[in-house]
Amino acid sequence: MISHSAGAYHWTPEGRKLADFTSGVLVANLGHNPTSWWNRVVKYLGLEKIKDAGQFISSAPLTAYNAITEVEHDANERLIRNLQSAPGGEKLDQVLWSASGSEAVQKALWAAMRQTKGRDMIIATRGGFHGKKGLAGAITGSENDKERDDRVRFISFPMEECDDLESRKQPIDLSKYKAELESLWEELGERICCVVTEPYLGGGGSYHPQKEYLQLLDSFCVEHDLVFILDEIQSNFGRTGPMYAFTHYGISPDIV
Template identity: 60%
Template sequence: MIKPIHHPGENNSNVIRDHLVAIEPRSLRTYTPSQAILAKSAGSFHWTPEGRKLYDFTSGVLVANLGHNPVRWTKRFFELMGWNNLGAANDGDAYFSAVTMTAYNAATPIEIQASEKLLALMRVHPVGVRMQQVLWAASGSEGIQKALWAAMAKDKNRDMIIATRYGFHGKKGLSNAITGTENDKERDPRVKFISFPMCECNDLSMRDKPFDFTHYQKELDALWHQYGRKLGTLITEPYLGGGGSYHPPKEYLQMLVRFCREKDIVFILDEVQANFGRTGQNFAYESYGIEPDIVVLGKGLGNGVPVAAVVGRKDLFDCLEYGEASDTWSA
């Protein structure tokens, strides 16, 4: 959102709207002149942080068919999950007032808190300087899609993507197009693959030797010579986790970032698997000492809850218009 939307008498909500503009891109929601802030919900109603009661005619974009936070359904869900019950409830208690579970095209205080805390955590190390805004998603492959949309929107004449062979980024759409190798069927012609240092990963004796990236640099140079400024995005994983666990030398990823900086190519790091401690640091880009333009998080981000995040440069996310990265569960 370019400018925050303010409403009189909604001081707390207006503060949240100000934060929303700064840390989440407009594409996460379709345009609305109201921009409701929902503190809690029950049944067919929402309440703002100021206590104003709103009637929900959308049922959370056609999701809350039973109403928001239904007691009977939630108690049954808790029982199936082996969690504690909600506590004593009268038979007539149809709903309970709690955090809004589906806030499509609106925002909640807890969402803004999550965005701010995530950005603060990702900026702890100096290499996180490009982590400026958050695009939420429901799965890792969906996050990859959104990251690629943002990168490709920067310059529509530079729609070719470089990906590393044997990576795994998803099973559908663009996330599938950059998965595997060029030998796979129905390969998107915009995607070009480069080698991943499998030999260096497999042969432990090579770990003590200086990494020779000449071959890998030549591959990049050859692609640039052939396609030039049609190449706009490069995506890789910190380590390959599909079919094994292959951790490349730091110099390999640093070489990729250096190439991207020289050619003004957007560098996307797929940390869906590697985030939150898998490489020793909270984030793999910290372990490898690189500055990604966009990082995609998932899996460990939710610890079993289906949530993912695309975090990166504000100027890239600004290339997407209202609603271009929104979906039912994006906020």
């Protein structure tokens, strides 16, 4: 049982301090009970102390379905400026808001299909997590699901090569992964619209690939005029250090 939480820690009623290695189910990058953020909310509300906010703090109706107000509009503009000014944000020229990670991935795939004008095949990395419904669910996991959308094909992710720190330091042999990509291109050709992966694997374990692997996917997309989609829902803003996780790898995805 948890009595209270702050930052990256929980406390039990007995006073034990526990590190929260789940980070609040993947994407709570502000930590639990972010005091500095709440202080700004309280100041905006014209209150003297956090406790004066009462139910606003304990049950804030901050959902994705609220009507856009002037406050939210201004906040959105500031957010976009911050995202554009961060390293890696130079190409950010369009933003589409979504209510969830699954919805964001679904919209990214729709955008890729529209951009490539009729191409409908998707290449995804095996063992990833992108969602549970629709195309986002279809590109999650592997081809073992018998009801998988037949527009999705999977390629291998270098799990063995980055299974531990020592393995990850070794040069990676890309020949296997190149062969898989070339085979799919020979089979499907210009039916392929995009390649989608994550900066580190989400569904099959927290595997952080060597940069050469993601650079291979990036180059493949450039060579064949495909849309390169990087799902950074789990890595989130700033979680890996810089604002965008892809800046660790020297790649330039089309949709993040």
